[in-house]
Amino acid sequence: MLSERFVINDTQWALMEPHCFGKKGDPGRTGGDSRVFMEAVLWIARTGAPWRDLPAEFGNWNTIFKRFRHWVKADVFKRIFDAVSGDPDMECVMIDGTICKVHRHGQGAKGGLKSQAIGRSRGGITTKILGLTDALGNLVSFRLMPGQVHDLRETAEIIEGISCKMFLADRAFDANWLRETLSVSGIIPVIPPKSNRKFPPEFDNHSYKWRHLIENYFQKLKEFKRIALRACKTDQSFASIIYLAAATINSR
Template sequence: ERFVLTDAQWSKIEPHCLGKPTDPGRSGRNNRLFLEAVLWIVRTGSPWRDLPALFGNWSTAFRRFRDWREADVFKRIFDALSGEADMEYAMVDATIVKVHRHGQGAKGGPSSQAIGRSRGGMTTKIVALTDALGNLVRFELLPGNRHDTIGVAPLIAGIDLGALLGDKAFDANWIVEELDQRGAKVVISQHPGRAQKLKIDAEMYKWRHLIENFFCKLKEFKRIAMRACKTDQSFA
């Protein structure tokens, strides 16, 4: 019975839930308890069938999760909780998660579900953009064998940022040119093979530890640290 959501968080989440008394059709029973069930699954890494009876029937909870996923409810909740980003500067980085064998075999093949074979076996790559405080703003899922820079364009599209911090995996000419055109500061570690090195702000680069901290917090949730979802929609 160790719940996660605070009253302040729930007040922002509640308007975006399905099955509110004001919605047409059937009302959902205790949306807050259902969200706690989802968080319990993600935090513990357990199968849905092992959901404690406290949260109700596991099958009903899973079908509800699927309905909310299809209706983009979780996306609206994420947007509501991350809508006050501090974009004085942003940070980009990527992490790899191993895919459990239960997370393989979805229709369309692995690559269509952001799964690829890398040195770690079957993996998914999470490319994330955080704000100046290390809070998640956007993310992209890629097969584990794709290069980090592939996910950058949709992350920075339409975002006004003062600077972009990244490690040398993101030292690509097109990223530097894009930031220069926007008038944003480039704080990206230089690849050893770059002919003409760019001078970067070494002190500002140290702040990049905040996105590493974000990934550490993210992987405290076991269903993210090891992917068990067959579809990229469910994993996202």
Template sequence: MNDQRFVVTDAFWKRLEEHLPGKASNAGVTAKDNRLFLEAVFWRVRTGSPWRDLPSGFGKWNSQFRRFRRWAKSGVFERLFNAMSGDPDLEYALIDGTIVQVHQKASGAKGGPQAQAIGRSRGGLTTKIVALVDALGNLMRFMLLPGQAHDMKGVAPLIRGVSFGALLADKAFDANWLLEELDVRGATAVIPPKANRKQQRDYDANAYRWRHLIENYFAKIKEFRGIATRYDKTDCSYAANWNLAATLIASR
């Protein structure tokens, strides 16, 4: 392909190759054209294009789609992102949620929309992504929910097993159970109190100003059209695209 934005460079490939299935050292059949395949899936998450519109230079669209689904189901893209992420800066962590529109063609998967993290909110069919980033604004974890779900549903799974000095979040996350959990951990809650809280509490307003880091990350990853609008029917495939886009961001 001529557009260099979509090419896996030699330096990037050296970092990726050892984390992919089908290496020559692996038992069984060695995967063919892993590098070309990665270029294909990176191209698709950037453009948000249907699989059938995959340029012929990337190979047969149906073959690339089937491999994408296999790798998505087996967690390859998640492992790839984790390998590229490096060690997080956990002086503090930030958590928030964002909503993306679900294309009408993305509905209809087995189990119904709720089972695929698709719900209805003011914008119609939507998916909510709750994410945890580190003190540098780098993604650590994310979780998909139906669009109408409250952000708090993603908190417990995302912070489980993660040690940080403080947690920054907006007032939507002002819940007693979370404040108690952070207190037990010895972590500071940098979360403004809700207006209807009977006993108002203090929080570090200066530290709270850094909450823009997670908003910046959402803006950055939504530059990928396959992220900003969900075209994938299954939550597995859409999560794979998040991991692909996050891998590219982490590699910069």
């Protein structure tokens, strides 16, 4: 019997099922039990094991892997994440980045490391996840970057169109252009200034303390060993694993 950590509960499944491929009535071939398939991918994500080590109770590992890649290319996991995440609490948002080491099995994709959001940082071969969470600390969106890239590189894209009262970030995000962008949108930047500023701007230190929620979320994500140690060659596959993990966290 599978541990509850690998099982999708009925409430989660009710939200996920409409977005799965291969249902009865869908065009093309009807797939195997989508719930069992999702739990197989969840088992891989949680344990970090190679696909070949997938327990036989889930079915043929190669068939499941091929189905996973089909869903990856069709952005199914992104749609599932959006469906289960509900309406985020956008009173404030938090942004931060976390580094994930890349296993040798996660290297070797066509186009080289840079084409798959993999780079070299102090930690070796790494990928960075830049995440944006809501006021409750639940993931809203994320971007993948090579590990050595500064968090600010993808910040403009990830915050595009957001509407909230406050924007919480650490001093790595203390940039004039970001403060100006937020102010134009009516968002209060809660960002401690860098020590080299001649005229450091003030910030709400009390509100800033809530930024620990995004750090807590990264810890939850990295309980999935396939995320803590990236073994996916393509950024598409790695992002899909993150979307599935985040979907189970957000819908608990």
